[in-house]
Amino acid sequence: MTILKTGQLIKHTDGKTEKDQYVMRLISIEELGDVVALEKYVYDLLPNKQVLCMDSYEEMLDDMKRGAKVIGVFNEAKDLIAYRYIGFPGNNPKNLGNDINLPEQELPKVAHLETTVVHPDYRGNSLQSLTLQKAIPMVQDLGYSHLLCTVSPQNIYSLYNIMKNGLRVKALKKKYGKSEDGSDGLWRFILHRNLKPRAVRKTSALFSVPVADIEPQRELIDQGFVGLWLSREAGLLNYVLFEDNLAFQALSKSLLL
Ligand SMILES: CC(C)(COP(=O)(O)OP(=O)(O)OC[C@H]1O[C@@H](n2cnc3c(N)ncnc32)[C@H](O)[C@@H]1OP(=O)(O)O)[C@@H](O)C(=O)NCCC(=O)NCCS
Structure with missing residues (x-):
């Protein structure tokens, strides 16, 4: 043991x-x-x-x-x-x-x-x-x-x-539902940490959102934002954009044009 x-x-x-x-x-x-x-x-x-x-x-x-x-x-x-x-x-x-x-x-x-x-x-x-x-x-x-x-x-x-x-917030969706589309499930953040060592990444833009406000957080995540830290007393989740995400977004836009 x-x-x-x-x-x-x-x-x-x-x-x-x-x-x-x-x-x-x-x-x-x-x-x-x-x-x-x-x-x-x-x-x-x-x-x-x-x-x-x-x-x-x-x-x-x-x-x-x-x-x-x-x-x-x-x-x-x-x-x-x-x-x-x-x-x-x-x-x-x-x-x-x-x-x-x-x-x-x-x-x-x-x-x-x-x-x-x-x-x-x-x-x-x-x-x-x-x-x-x-x-x-x-x-x-x-x-x-x-x-x-x-x-x-x-x-x-x-x-x-x-x-x-x-661990960082990467998604917010209903989970553990029984129906086919899962709409009867419970709201859950999906958090992730990559355990491989990575270079420090620059962040830009910052939004603080009350943790109970589902829709604004889903919109931010859809735009590539990641929930990075939580102010526990204020109940605010702080979302940032990583600069490589910005580069990725710019690239996908230029590919679309
Ligand atoms: C979530 C949980 C595991 C955290 O327990 P923990 O490791 O002992 O928590 P911490 O040591 O970080 O506690 C920090 C502070 O929050 C308080 N706290 C922790 N959990 C609390 C709870 N469920 N309700 C009220 N206060 C709580 C602690 O008393 C402590 O207060 P203090 O700073 O005044 O001493 C525990 O609350 C729990 O078992 N909850 C029910 C099961 C659950 O939700 N699990 C997680 C999902 S799987």
Whole structure:
């Protein structure tokens, strides 16, 4: 059992705070029952159920058999208090690379950040970020070079943590619907980070949009803008244009002429 990280935590219960210790490590298939139980516990307490799409035990089991990883965080009493689920969609049509028009040859290199939950008593210890920071070298060692995930525009805490770790908003669309055109789905940002080292790129133009305003953000994304950072307190998502995108737009225009 490889320990990924250990450290100290602050636990909040009934208005009281106390210190606790944690161990972060990969979860085995035999422990999956505890993962699903924590997911259900967190979901049942959520004031807004739209922010979390539940994964069933069977879905996660099948996925783990195909190589998916689950990073778990355990307290001193050895109870699971947080987890991060990472999937590798390969050629599955659900690959989020399709939602951001990633070139076809890049799709097998996509890793998905699936669900993450933190027990309410342990929120505020940056466990969402800490597990993500351990997931990145892990997926790179496995040969993956694109991280993608979905986040609800109503989930400001998660969006902030994901963007703080370098993922950028590349699309905004309805996901997880049952109808053929997906119109009965839930609004989700699609966020992406290319893990390959890249040269620093210049940006131009800046628009700050309230994170809950769907249509103006969809228009900006259609024009090539990328959501780069979130001002959490103001609830504003900041969109920029990268200069190579500008060059691409100019080129496609001149080709059209
Ligand atoms: C999103 C989530 C994983 C973040 O947990 P976390 O890593 O503990 O969050 P952070 O440490 O970044 O918290 C930063 C601050 O926001 C607060 N916060 C975090 N999540 C919160 C929530 N859901 N509701 C209210 N406040 C929250 C923390 O208490 C902390 O406040 P402080 O700065 O005053 O101490 C957690 O809120 C959660 O489990 N939510 C439900 C499941 C979910 O939405 N998962 C993501 C989609 S898959």
